[in-house]
Amino acid sequence: MAFSFGFSGDDIDPDLTEPQPQLQAEPASQPPSSYSAFPVAGKPQLPATIHPLSSLLAQLPSKIAYDTLAIDLANDIIPNDSSSSYYPSNLSLPRRELWDVRVQLMAEDDDVLSGPSGEDRVDDGGLGKHDVKTGIYEGGFKSWESSIDLVRVLAAQDELTAAQQASSLRVIELGCGTALPSLALFTWIMHRQSLSQWPQTPCSLVLADYNPSVLRLVTMPNFLLAWALHNANDPILADAFGIEGELELSPAIVQAFENFLSSSGIHLSFISGAWSPEFISCLYELPAFSAESPAPRTLMIGAETIYSPFALQAFAQTVFALLDRERASDATAAAYVAAKRLYFGVGGSLDDFIGVARSKGATVTELREESEGVRRGVVHCVLQQ
Template sequence: MAFSFGFSGDDIETGDDDGPVQSPPEKKPQPTAAAAAAAASSSSSSAFPVAGKPQLPPTHHPLPSLLSQLPSKIAFSCLDISLDDGRSIRLPRRELWDVRVQLMAEEEDVGRGGDTEGLGEHDVKTGVYEGGFKSWESSVDLVKVLAAGEHFFGPGRPPLRLVELGCGTALPSLAMFQWASSKAGPESRPPGFSFVIADYNPTVLQLVTLPNFILTWALSQRASNPELHQALTGDDEQGHELELTPEVLESFQQFLAEAKISLSFLSGAWSPEFVDLIYSSSPACSDTDDDNAPAAPTTVVLGAETIYSPFALKSFSETVFAVLERERTAPGARPAVAYVAAKRLYFGVGGSLDDFIVDAQAKGAVVNQLREETQGVRRGVVCCSLGGDQSAAPI
């Protein structure tokens, strides 16, 4: 199944030649929904079912390995997001044309009558590419909700494990990373921050997700890092570039270590094995409790535009609540929450935020609606928790 998404209402401008932040309000499935259901019969628990096609296995990609595959320079633009309290946040994103240039330089197959998956005419190719190269409207909605996440930081706050499923360009995680990175010193930084960043496609992690984290760090630290003054060039009108010298990459890794921030990158299909990998790939937070044992982190799960079909909704929901249940029953665990942003209805393929809410409540979750967008295609952001009072939630 391949989808090209239509648009309605005003789109959010990106400032680059790849067009607006994409929104999938009206997906036109090829073949029909009935055919898709038949194709999924052999793998109904998969988010991306394709008859006879195995799903990508859950895989952890070590940060040094991903860093070694970066080009010498990346081009980027910035997305300005206006927050509800009058502030704004600027998030950098690698240019898609720059991704194409890298692939061509590496002599990847960029067409032969078609396009590199995810960089052509289809926004989603089910079981092949799941939309990660583009930014979607609901991820911006989630950033606005997470603006309150600055309360994560400061004295007395527990370590944090942030898990973003179906991350793509990872705008919500980038916002949290920017807030963590911008704190002036060890006293004001979070006491341990673990990012688990997951996308079905490993190429998305390599080509846009990790570069976006490096760009976010570079922009937040350039005032205090002389190497970044020379490495960052350009302006909003002509475009920006960051030179990824060995010194810059070493400085990035050194910053993560000193700030007690870990980045774990996962690819592959959602499954019980994937949930296990979340925990095995995420290092224990470095703070200790009174007994000098590692302090239990607060776990927050994020997902934006991850429930665009009934198949994706089922698998996403199972994964989210497997994490929440694991946190609820773990010794010394803190309350865990999930923030889910999505369209109220994905026309043509049947996914909806309302269906997710019904499924979450059937699993015993408390669900609170945090945000609703009524302009254009209706969207919302909800918060889910298991086992009682959400007042203990981090936001």
């Protein structure tokens, strides 16, 4: 089942805003028993798979084209607050151009990017005309307005200052796509480091998307772009921005990016595949979840991840399985969820997620409400110790 949400202004990618027909998803005969966000009869879901950063970097082309998304945070940061200088009021986040992704695919002559099951078909999804194609492509090539709402909330809540009181920070972005919220956190950490106001608190950013192709072609390149733009005056990058909106890559630049992450105590991890018990097991195999990391602060973040009842159930099961596990290990853990109040025609809603969260014993705080256009909101969830 392929469909477009059909919302005006819903997708903030300028090259993908053509009017699309709104199709109604077929109703399911019964809810899935567990962790089945994207069920397709007779079709296995993509398995949970860890993708090492070095492997993704090795598949980069010689240059990548990008645009930047400007986010004005002036109304989200508390004036005169001691942390306000850590959050520049004008935030600019890079996003790789989708036409450049197409160029890379043509150069590789590889429209089928094979994950372990060989089923990750880019051409049937985000590079076509569908917002989502169930079981094939889950929307990761586009940037959605709720992800911007989540960036604003993370700035307003000043999560990075809270993280400095812990031994380490772990951020898990479920359904990351272009990863704007994680990119914002990454950019703010670099800004604090430039002000000597980030005391080398180890930070792990875990980027999870159903499609390996999204991680390879968009998510990871966006982090490399964010680092390069923040360090554009570094001599090693002096000639890398020869053409506006384009970054020339060399082995030295890629190595400098890896060196920066290592010296800054920042670790990037990438996981693809369906939300499942295997996904959670895969997550806890990462170095960031080593038992040797005492008293970490763990944030789970997700935007536009509950667009259908199936997705809502699987997302909620995953979030609360993680919160339960973190609580058992005495970690401080919370989840931020941004979504539309109602996904017309497909059945998911933020209110339904709030109901599920409270039924699991969570304390839910509604932090942001957008009433203009399509109604959206951001909520904060914690499980009490």
